[in-house]
Amino acid sequence: MSLSLGYYGDTAMKKIPGGGVGGGYDVPNGVDIRGRYDEEFAKILTKDALMFVAELQREFRNHVRYAMECRKEAKMRYNSGGLPGFDPATRHVREGDWVCAEVPPAVADRRVEITGPVERKMIINALNSGAKVFMADFEDALSPTWENLMRGQVNLKDAVNGTISFQDKARNRVYKLNDQTAKLFVRPRGWHLPESHIFIDGEPAIGCLVDFGLYFYHNHAAFRKAQGQGYGPFFYLPKMENSREARIWNNVFERAENMAGIEKGSIRATVLIETLPAVFQMDEILYELRDHSVGLNCGRWDYIFSYVKTFQAHPDRLLPDRVLVGMGQHFMRSYSDLLIRTCHRRGVHAMGGMAAQIPIRDDPAANKAALELVKKDKLREVRAGHDGTWAAHPGLIPPIMEVFNNNMDDKPNLIKTMKREDAANITEEDLLQIPRGVRTMEGLRLNTRVGIQYLAAWLTGTGSVPLYNLMEDAATAEISRVQNWQWLKYGVELDGDGLGVRVGTELFGKVVEEEMARIEREVGSEKFKKGMYKEACKIFSRQCTAPVLDDFLTLNAYNHIVVHHPRGPSKL
Ligand SMILES: CC(=O)SCCNC(=O)CCNC(=O)[C@H](O)C(C)(C)COP(=O)(O)OP(=O)(O)OC[C@H]1O[C@@H](n2cnc3c(N)ncnc32)[C@H](O)[C@@H]1OP(=O)(O)O
Ligand SMILES: O=CC(=O)O
Ligand SMILES: [Mg+2]
Numbered sequence: 001m002s003l004s005l006g007y008y009g010d011t012a013m014k015k016i017p018g019g020g021v022g023g024g025y026d027v028p029n030g031v032d033i034r035g036r037y038d039e040e041f042a043k044i045l046t047k048d049a050l051m052f053v054a055e056l057q058r059e060f061r062n063h064v065r066y067a068m069e070c071r072k073e074a075k076m077r078y079n080s081g082g083l084p085g086f087d088p089a090t091r092h093v094r095e096g097d098w099v100c101a102e103v104p105p106a107v108a109d110r111r112v113e114i115t116g117p118v119e120r121k122m123i124i125n126a127l128n129s130g131a132k133v134f135m136a137d138f139e140d141a142l143s144p145t146w147e148n149l150m151r152g153q154v155n156l157k158d159a160v161n162g163t164i165s166f167q168d169k170a171r172n173r174v175y176k177l178n179d180q181t182a183k184l185f186v187r188p189r190g191w192h193l194p195e196s197h198i199f200i201d202g203e204p205a206i207g208c209l210v211d212f213g214l215y216f217y218h219n220h221a222a223f224r225k226a227q228g229q230g231y232g233p234f235f236y237l238p239k240m241e242n243s244r245e246a247r248i249w250n251n252v253f254e255r256a257e258n259m260a261g262i263e264k265g266s267i268r269a270t271v272l273i274e275t276l277p278a279v280f281q282m283d284e285i286l287y288e289l290r291d292h293s294v295g296l297n298c299g300r301w302d303y304i305f306s307y308v309k310t311f312q313a314h315p316d317r318l319l320p321d322r323v324l325v326g327m328g329q330h331f332m333r334s335y336s337d338l339l340i341r342t343c344h345r346r347g348v349h350a351m352g353g354m355a356a357q358i359p360i361r362d363d364p365a366a367n368k369a370a371l372e373l374v375k376k377d378k379l380r381e382v383r384a385g386h387d388g389t390w391a392a393h394p395g396l397i398p399p400i401m402e403v404f405n406n407n408m409d410d411k412p413n414l415i416k417t418m419k420r421e422d423a424a425n426i427t428e429e430d431l432l433q434i435p436r437g438v439r440t441m442e443g444l445r446l447n448t449r450v451g452i453q454y455l456a457a458w459l460t461g462t463g464s465v466p467l468y469n470l471m472e473d474a475a476t477a478e479i480s481r482v483q484n485w486q487w488l489k490y491g492v493e494l495d496g497d498g499l500g501v502r503v504g505t506e507l508f509g510k511v512v513e514e515e516m517a518r519i520e521r522e523v524g525s526e527k528f529k530k531g532m533y534k535e536a537c538k539i540f541s542r543q544c545t546a547p548v549l550d551d552f553l554t555l556n557a558y559n560h561i562v563v564h565h566p567r568g569p570s571k572l
Contacts (some may be wrong), residue, residue, distance in 0.1 A: 023565060028054060035146035035197030036565040044153040044214055050198075052259060053213035056252060057200045063248045064191055064206055071192075071241055074277060079313040084277045085428045087284070090243070094283040099347040100293040101265050104231035107133065107183055107294055109412035110349055110388035111404040112397055114182065117141040117463055118152030121166045123159050127181040129394040130401065134182040138211045139189050139238050140302070140473040141464040144554070145561045146197045148461055153214050159184065160219040162226065183227055183234065185270070188212045190239035191248075192555060196562045212252065216267075220260045228266075234294065235269040239302060241277040243284035253292045265291040270351060274299025274475070275306040279335050279431055282342040295349030295387070298336050300327065301356075301475035307331070307435075308482040312549050315490040320437025322447060322479050327353075327377065334430035340385040341423035344415050352381035352389035356470040359395040370469060371396075375403055382407040385418030392464075392471040438496025441511075444487065444503060447480035448540070449515045453523075454480075455536035455553070459560055474554050481553050484508070484544040505545055512541055535560070 024037030028051040035041075078084065086094065113133035116122045126134040136156060142148055158164035159177070166175040188211035194204035216233060223233045237249055253267040260266075271278075271285050273296050278285065286293055304325050311317040319325055327333060336352070343350035355377040357370040378400050381389050391400050411417065450467055454477035457465045464473040486492075487503040494501055501507060516537055520528040539557050543550055550556040 025050075030054060030201045032199040032202075033197065034199065034564040035150065036563070038150065040154050041150040044150060044157065044218065049214055049217040052217045052256075053198075053205065053210055054200050055259075056209045056213050056255065057206055059255060060209065060248055060252060061206065063251075067191060067242070067245045067248060070244065074241065078310050081313070083428070083432060084280055084310060086280045090281075090284050093287045096287075098287065098290065099345075100286055100290045103294055103348060103413075103415070104229065104268060106227065106229040106231055107234060107268070110183075110351065111408065111413075112391055112401050113185075113351070113388055114391050114394065114397060115141060115187075115354070116392075118148070118155055120151070120155045120164065121168070121175055123155050124164055124166055124175040124177060125394055127159060127184070128178045129182065130397045131182045131391060131394075132388065133185055133234075135185045135187055135236050135390075137187045137463075139187045140475045143458045143461050143463040143561060144189060144193065144195075144207065144558070145461045146563060148463070149195070149197075149211070153218070156184075156186065156215055157218050160222045160226070184223070185234040185236050186211070186215050187236035187238055188215075191245055192239070192552060193558070196558070197564070209252070212256075216256050216260075220256070220262065224262070224266065231266055231268060233267060235267065236297065237269050237271045238299065239274060240271060240285065241275045241281075243281045243288045246271060246285040246288040250289050250292055267292055268294040270295045270297050270349065272297045272299035272302070273335070273339055274302035276303065276310040276432075277306075279303075279338065280428070282339060283346070286342065286346045286348065290346075293346075293348050295343050295351055296339050297351035297390075298339055298353040298386075299475070300332065300353035301473075301479065303332075303335065305475060305478035305482055308479070308486055309549065309551075312482070312486065312489075317434050318439070318486060318490065318492060319435055319483055321440055321443030321496065322483055323443070324437035325435050325479075327380065329433075329435040331431060331433045331435060334426045334433070336381070336384060336386070337420060337423040338426045338431070340418065341420040341426075343387075344385065344419050347415060349387040349413060349415065350385060352378070352386035354390040354392055354471070355396075356392070356472075356476060357396075358393045358466055358469065358471050360469045366469065371399055375399055378403040379407070382414075385414050385420050387413040387415060439487065439492055439494050440496035441494050441499050441501070442497060444484065444494065444508075445511055445515055447484045448508075448511055448544075449519060451477055451480035451484065451540045451544075452512075452515065452533065452536050453519060455540050455557065456532045458554070458557065459532040459536055459539075461561070478553055481540065481543050482549065485546070485549050488544060489549075508541075508544065512537060 023033045025033045025042055025045050026047045028047055031050050031054050110132050112131045113135055114126045114129050114131040115135040115137055116126050118136045188208040193207035195207040195210045196204045198205040220233055257264055257266055269292055273279055340350040355374045357374050360367040360370055378389055382404050391397055453467055454472050488508055491502045
């Protein structure tokens with residue numbers, strides 16, 4: 001059976017004939033490369049590597065399709081009033097006395113992890129940052145253009161080989177790796193995203209299998225020798241909703257280990273718990289990946305997005321302003337506590353999440369305040385029992401490292417010492433409790449301003465940006481989009497600032513117009529004209545007012561960044 005074309009949700013994917021059309025690349029039968037030819041990319045898109053990706057796609061496409069169908073069914077249940085919860089059918093897994101394979105020595109200590117897109121200079125800076133781990137991102141922090149994806153693969157190959165360098169001509173500076181570098185993890189895209197520059201048997205490739213397959217194929221041997229002490233490569237796995245999706249990854253890993261002729265359990269991955277349904281599946285996800293797991297991570301931003309998305313048809317569960325939905329909210333604290341308890345019971349890391357604050361160069365007082373917020377957040381994490389956490393910027397590594405060093409008693413992790421048995425009593429009600437707080441006009445304005453600017457950056461190939469002194473990426477932008485959608489859908493009253501107005505399309509139109517004018521003032525008219533702000537505004541406004549909520553903004557906007565060569569821009 002072949003992959004259904006409805007598979008990628010609302011994105012219309014036109015089927016093209018199969019049969020090994022390379023666009024300059026030497027491709028195996030059934031593979032068609034429609035992205036630009038580049039000599040450097042050709043070193044990644046080798047016939048053997050593409051054959052491996054094609055084999056993964058052929059073996060797993062039906063499983064992925066089924067998993068996506070199950071997501072749709074779950075959505076229908078939630079949209080008809082159902083709530084996510086623990087699955088009675090897998091009680092034996094939650095109650096069973098099993099543990100995951102032992103943590104590999106190379107990654108026993110992960111107290112501070114830096115993340116960033118697979119951009120050349122940032123990879124070098126991140127590996128040199130002093131963090132224990134660098135998560136190189138094909139996901140939230142990357143706009144998945146062909147150029148970004150393929151350059152990202154080239155960069156990672158050079159990084160694993162230790163030969164990566166970058167020359168900043170303007171600053172007369174050459175970037176190279178230090179002797180001591182962070183351990184590399186790679187985050188492929190989620191299961192839902194296609195790669196429309198590569199067709200396999202006439203259908204777009206599954207994005208994450210392209211990211212994983214090409215990276216694994218080219219780097220497994222060098223990685224295990226240089227970085228993994230016999231283990232690896234290491235991965236982060238995003239946006240899963242159910243353990244059946246983790247099972248597919250486990251099978252992909254086994255398939256890759258077989259191909260490479262390495263021991264089962266060599267590849268290790270940390271799963272982000274960043275969807276509301278997945279919080280009820282943490283044991284089950286670890287169980288599926290028990291030979292390949294190195295823990296779970298609190299992907300807090302996508303988790304908030306997922307809360308809104310899951311409850312899109314529940315007007316009694318509206319969120320307050322985005323800035324008020326922090327880790328102090330009961331549902332967020334319960335999620336982090338249960339994740340720690342679950343991971344430590346199963347013998348693996350419980351990783352904390354990303355504080356959105358970044359250093360503020362031109363305002364020392366604001367910088368100090370931002371730093372204090374980050375430290376407070378990290379202190380809460382380590383005291384709760386998280387074994388490590390994420391940093392968005394190299395400037396945050398020393399203060400975060402200090403917080404963790406001061407609270408870990410010289411141990412590499414807290415797996416054995418912070419069992420958090422108290423969290424065993426966390427209930428479905430705790431995990432679903434409605435967040436408290438007000439809804440304001442400023443909240444609506446900020447969502448709009450941030451959403452449009454993020455999309456404008458994403459459309460031009462940048463997947464993470466500093467906006468108003470915070471890190472914004474696909475996950476944080478999603479919150480802005482779905483919150484606006486929800487407030488519009490239910491005509492929410494904005495009473496937090498005493499205005500008492502209801503959100504409707506007329507008000508939203510006015511807000512969009514005023515915020516666009518503000519953006520133009522802030523970025524300057526030249527940058528505004530040259531940028532993609534108008535296009536972004538159109539897409540964002542449509543997404544916020546759509547009668548049916550789009551599943552992902554990146555999926556909905558994906559066709560805008562697909563560029564086929566030599567046949568011109570995509571008509572997909
Ligand atoms: C919800 C989630 O999924 S979180 C995970 C995904 N998101 C991310 O990974 C975001 C990571 N962070 C970033 O992308 C960036 O920090 C941004 C976009 C927020 C800010 O970047 P910039 O505006 O370049 O910051 P700034 O100008 O202060 O950078 C100073 C230096 O630090 C480097 N730098 C900044 N962030 C990073 C990073 N995450 N990794 C490596 N280097 C970095 C810059 O390249 C720059 O280097 P240089 O001095 O050699 O030129
Ligand atoms: O990927 C991390 C998140 O918070 O989302
Ligand atoms: Mg995320």
